[in-house]
Each structure stands twice: as C-alpha cells, then as structure tokens.
Amino acid sequence: MTPDTSTTTNRTSATFDVVVIGAGPVGENVADRVAQAGLSAAVVERELVGGECSYWACMPTKALLRSASALRAARRVPGAAEAVTGDLDVAAVLRRRDAFASDWRDDGQVAWLDGAGITLVRGHGRLTAPRTVEVTVADGSTTTLTARHAVVVATGSSARVPDITGLREAAPWTSRESVAAGAVPARLAVIGGGVVAAEMATAYSGLGSQVTVLVRDGMLPRAEPFTGEHVTAALRENGVTVHLGTVVAAVQRDPTGTVHLVLAGGEADGQRVEADELLVAVGRTPNSDDLGLQTVGLEPGSWLAVDDTLRVLGADGKPLDGDWLYAAGDVNHRVLLTHQGKYQARALGDAIVARARGEALDDAPWGRHATTADERAVPQVVFTDPEVASVGLTAADALAAGLDVRVVDHDLAAVAGSALHAEGYRGRARMVVDEDRKVVVGFTLVGPDVAELLHAATIAVVAEVPVDRLWHAVPAFPTVSEVWLRLLEAYARPAA
Numbered sequence: 001m002t003p004d005t006s007t008t009t010n011r012t013s014a015t016f017d018v019v020v021i022g023a024g025p026v027g028e029n030v031a032d033r034v035a036q037a038g039l040s041a042a043v044v045e046r047e048l049v050g051g052e053c054s055y056w057a058c059m060p061t062k063a064l065l066r067s068a069s070a071l072r073a074a075r076r077v078p079g080a081a082e083a084v085t086g087d088l089d090v091a092a093v094l095r096r097r098d099a100f101a102s103d104w105r106d107d108g109q110v111a112w113l114d115g116a117g118i119t120l121v122r123g124h125g126r127l128t129a130p131r132t133v134e135v136t137v138a139d140g141s142t143t144t145l146t147a148r149h150a151v152v153v154a155t156g157s158s159a160r161v162p163d164i165t166g167l168r169e170a171a172p173w174t175s176r177e178s179v180a181a182g183a184v185p186a187r188l189a190v191i192g193g194g195v196v197a198a199e200m201a202t203a204y205s206g207l208g209s210q211v212t213v214l215v216r217d218g219m220l221p222r223a224e225p226f227t228g229e230h231v232t233a234a235l236r237e238n239g240v241t242v243h244l245g246t247v248v249a250a251v252q253r254d255p256t257g258t259v260h261l262v263l264a265g266g267e268a269d270g271q272r273v274e275a276d277e278l279l280v281a282v283g284r285t286p287n288s289d290d291l292g293l294q295t296v297g298l299e300p301g302s303w304l305a306v307d308d309t310l311r312v313l314g315a316d317g318k319p320l321d322g323d324w325l326y327a328a329g330d331v332n333h334r335v336l337l338t339h340q341g342k343y344q345a346r347a348l349g350d351a352i353v354a355r356a357r358g359e360a361l362d363d364a365p366w367g368r369h370a371t372t373a374d375e376r377a378v379p380q381v382v383f384t385d386p387e388v389a390s391v392g393l394t395a396a397d398a399l400a401a402g403l404d405v406r407v408v409d410h411d412l413a414a415v416a417g418s419a420l421h422a423e424g425y426r427g428r429a430r431m432v433v434d435e436d437r438k439v440v441v442g443f444t445l446v447g448p449d450v451a452e453l454l455h456a457a458t459i460a461v462v463a464e465v466p467v468d469r470l471w472h473a474v475p476a477f478p479t480v481s482e483v484w485l486r487l488l489e490a491y492a493r494p495a496a
C-alpha cells in the first residue's frame with residue numbers, strides 16, 4: 001500500500017503499513033521483507049543506514065584481522081613462508097578497513113533502500129503512543145509516523161562501560177573507536193575476555209601493538225573451554241600478555257596521555273599496567289533508553305523481551321494489545337549476531353505480512369514465522385587465530401538443559417588435511433550428541449581456518465540428521481573436514 005503524507009511548518013506526518021526504528025542490518029531486512037510483499041515501509045535512522053555491523057563491527061573488524069591472518073597462514077607453509085620477506089603494511093590494512101566501512105558514508109545503502117521502495121526518515125525515533133513514532137531531526141523539526149500494521153524496534157545495542165574508578169575520565173576506547181582508529185597505538189590494554197576482546201587483541205597484536213588483555217571470567221567463557229585455552233595460548237605465543245582471573249580496580253590517564261591500570265585478583269593481583277589506549281569490551285547495553293518506551297507501558301533502557309514471533313512482551317509477560325509492537329536483532333537480546341538478527345528479520349517480516357493479510361501463522365518450532373534456530377542452532381565464528389567456530393549447545397549447555405549427552409572430541413592436528421594445510425597445525429573438534437534422539441546438538445572447532453567448516457555442522461544440527469545417516473556423509477580426502485569421520489568413528493566405539 002502507498003503511504004499517506006501531510007506537512008505543516010516544521011511538522012510532517014505520514015502513515016505507512018510498517019514503521020521500523022533503526023536501519024541496521026536487522027531493520028533493513030524487516031523493511032525489505034514487508035516491502036517485497038507489497039506493504040509500505042518506512043525506516044527511521046539517526047546515524048548511518050547499515051548500522052553497527054557495516055561501519056563499526058562485523059565488516060571493518062574482519063578487514064582489520066584478515067591481512068595479518070593471511071600473512072601468518074603463508075608463514076606456516078614451507079615454500080610460501082620463504083617468499084614472505086616483508087612486514088605487514090599497516091597503512092594498507094587501515095585503507096582496506098576504511099573501504100570495507102564505506103569510508104563511514106551510507107550512500108550505497110541509501111540507494112539500496114530507494115531501489116527497494118523503502119522510505120528513509122533520518123532522525124531519532126521515539127514511540128509516543130501505540131502505532132505512533134515521532135522522529136526528531138537535528139534541526140528540531142519532527143515527523144510523526146503512524147503504522148497501520150506494525151512498529152518494529154530494531155535499534156541495536158551499544159558498548160557497555162562498567163563502573164570502574166577513573167575509567168570514564170580516562171576516555172577509553174569502546175569497540176567503535178578500536179574499529180575506526182586512524183593509527184595503531186604502541187601499547188593497547190583490553191578489559192574483557194569475550195568475542196570483541198579476543199578479536200581486537202588479535203587484530204592489534206597483528207598490527208604491531210604491544211597488547212595486554214585483562215580477563216575476569218576466562219577467555220571466551222561462553223564457548224567450549226578448550227577454545228579459550230587455544231586462543232589464549234596463541235595470543236601469548238604472538239607476544240600478547242594475557243592476565244586471567246583479574247579485574248581492573250582503578251584507571252587513570254596522566255597528562256602525557258599514558259593510561260595506568262591497577263589490577264586486583266588472580267595471578268596479576270596488585271600489578272600495574274601502562275598503555276597508550278585502553279579498550280573496554282565487556283558486553284553491550286540496549287539502545288532503548290530514549291525510545292519513548294514508557295509511553296506504551298515498557299521500561300526505558302531495558303532489553304525488549306519478545307515471544308517466538310518477536311512480539312514485544314509487556315510487564316504481564318503478554319504481547320501488547322493489538323499485536324503492533326515487535327523487536328528484532330540485538331535489542332531483544334536473544335542472540336547478538338548479525339546473521340541471527342537477519343534471520344529474525346525474515347521470520348518477522350513474513351509474520352507481519354501474514355497478520356496484515358489475516359492469514360494464520362506458521363509459528364510451531366521450525367515453522368516459517370518462528371525463530372527456533374535462535375535457541376537450538378546459532379552458528380558463530382570468532383575470527384581469532386586460531387579461529388573458533390561453533391553451533392548449537394556446548395557440552396555444559398546440553399547438560400544444564402537436562403539432555404543425556406555423549407561428548408566426542410578429536411585432535412584436529414591428527415587429520416591428514418590439517419597437516420597439509422599448515423605446519424604445526426593445532427586444533428580440536430567436539431561433537432555433542434543427544435543420546436535419546438541420536439542427533440548432534442552441538443559442534444565446536446578451534447584451529448586455523450576452521451570458519452568455513454562450520455556450515456556442515458549447522459546443517460547437521462538444524463536438520464537433526466541421525467548420527468547413523470551422518471556416517472554416509474563421507475568427507476573428501478584430504479580435507480580438514482575428515483574430522484567428521486574421526487568423530488563418528490570415535491562415537492561408534494563404546495564409551496569409555
């Protein structure tokens with residue numbers, strides 16, 4: 001349907017079938033999905049169309065990591081190693097990062113929105129009433145958008161800065177500054193042991209910084225424990241200092257610009273660390289504090305709880321009256337990953353269209369309008385060196401969920417394809433099998449270049465392929481994928 005619009009001085013109003021707040025990867029995909037089905041859609045964006053992922057997260061971080069990773073890969077293969085005689089060209093890496101961040105300009109994505117027939121409304125969006133979003137532009141003018149069918153909150157998340165004495169005054173980097181930096185600091189300290197900390201420590205060490213990582217809860221604490229052990233060992237071999245089990249008690253930046261940190265707990269208790277920049281990477285906070293949530297009975301600043309078709313739940317745990325408010329992507333806190341947010345966007349866009357047409361929803365597990373994979377089969381690659389690739393449940397998650405599981409591990413170095421891939425290849429794979437159903441519910445790999453092996457495991461988990469049938473999926477020789485055969489052989493032997 002076409003939008004209705006009207007204008008008075010400094011105030012505009014328009015009605016669309018669907019209004020999306022936030023033009024990150026998730027908001028863009030919801031809008032595209034409903035527009036393709038013939039509904040009119042507007043997206044509201046206060047910064048750059050494309051969101052965090054395009055300019056300060058997924059794409060530029062991988063550009064920062066890739067060149068040093070390619071160099072290390074060449075150095076692991078005799079014959080190629082001898083041909084590598086120079087150092088990394090840091091300026092060229094930063095230029096490539098800039099290109100992958102589109103030089104922080106969104107013309108390309110705006111053109112894509114235009115081509116898809118989606119209306120872009122630039123400014124800060126706030127809910128003011130059911131189905132109503134007021135957009136404030138920098139010049140103070142406002143546009144009131146009314147949604148016939150749905151308002152979708154896809155406002156994402158921002159870096160969380162914890163309360164540590166002196167931290168804010170020391171002007172630390174968050175992920176944004178670390179991703180967009182114009183120069184590489186000689187010394188970088190990193191607080192955190194999650195995905196951002198591990199990737200950026202790897203990136204900046206590769207770019208030549210002397211990196212110190214201050215980890216409170218273990219490296220990659222949500223993944224299989226052996227992954228963090230491999231990544232920690234490799235960081236240390238590459239000259240990174242990693243302090244485990246420690247917290248930062250106080251931070252101060254002196255007049256020369258040097259940052260001083262005081263550590264407490266663990267092996268580094270009482271030690272001091274000096275750095276030129278400090279990256280804080282301790283998780284995210286929802287972009288929902290200035291969204292007008294209170295006008296529709298919700299708590300400002302909270303993650304937006306949703307049901308399986310992504311309807312926002314009120315304080316009573318039920319969807320708001322009229323099925324009009326939805327939340328997708330980081331802001332609903334289900335899974336903070338671009339590909340999973342876009343999966344939600346596809347299911348949600350289709351659900352909005354079905355409801356608009358009065359059609360029944362297919363919202364049973366694995367149905368078209370359900371987001372079942374968010375709970376059972378989330379793939380993730382951590383682009384450290386070695387890479388970590390995982391899908392589904394860890395052994396600990398599966399046990400906590402009450403499953404009767406059998407865990408099978410294999411040394412990736414013992415696979416012929418790995419030995420060919422690189423000298424001194426080190427890695428490990430784990431398969432978690434639900435013994436009641438005899439299907440794989442979790443799979444994890446750590447090792448050089450394992451990222452591209454992950455999708456086979458994702459298919460095995462999503463399709464619930466019986467282990468007996470997986471036996472007939474023969475990996476090509478000599479590939480690293482032969483680890484599947486080794487795991488299945490070990491699984492076939494009686495448990496010790």
Ligand SMILES: Cc1cc2nc3c(=O)[nH]c(=O)nc-3n(C[C@H](O)[C@H](O)[C@H](O)COP(=O)(O)OP(=O)(O)OC[C@H]3O[C@@H](n4cnc5c(N)ncnc54)[C@H](O)[C@@H]3O)c2cc1C
Nearest residue numbers: 022024026046051052057058125155156329330336337338
């Ligand atoms: C350093 C880093 C690296 C990452 N790497 C990966 C990776 O390799 N792979 C992966 O899958 N995930 C990665 N992620 C996670 C990924 O970036 C997020 O999951 C993804 O960006 C979430 O998309 P989104 O659309 O929900 O939110 P966002 O990308 O945050 O987009 C939300 C948009 O909403 C806008 N907005 C917010 N509030 C308002 C408002 N009131 N009015 C108007 N506009 C508003 C924002 O300006 C923003 O453009 C990474 C994250 C970080 C921090």
Ligand SMILES: NC(=O)c1ccc[n+]([C@@H]2O[C@H](COP(=O)([O-])OP(=O)(O)OC[C@H]3O[C@@H](n4cnc5c(N)ncnc54)[C@H](O)[C@@H]3O)[C@@H](O)[C@H]2O)c1
Nearest residue numbers: 162192193194195196197216217281282283336381382383
């Ligand atoms: N390759 C990828 O897929 C990729 C890359 C980067 C980020 N991301 C996503 O972005 C999100 C944010 O990443 P992140 O690393 O900021 O968060 P995270 O949740 O992955 O890790 C945060 C870490 O900080 C630690 N921590 C929390 N509070 C602390 C404190 N006060 N002091 C010290 N340590 C503290 C936690 O133990 C945890 O290890 C993640 O959910 C991740 O999925 C994905």
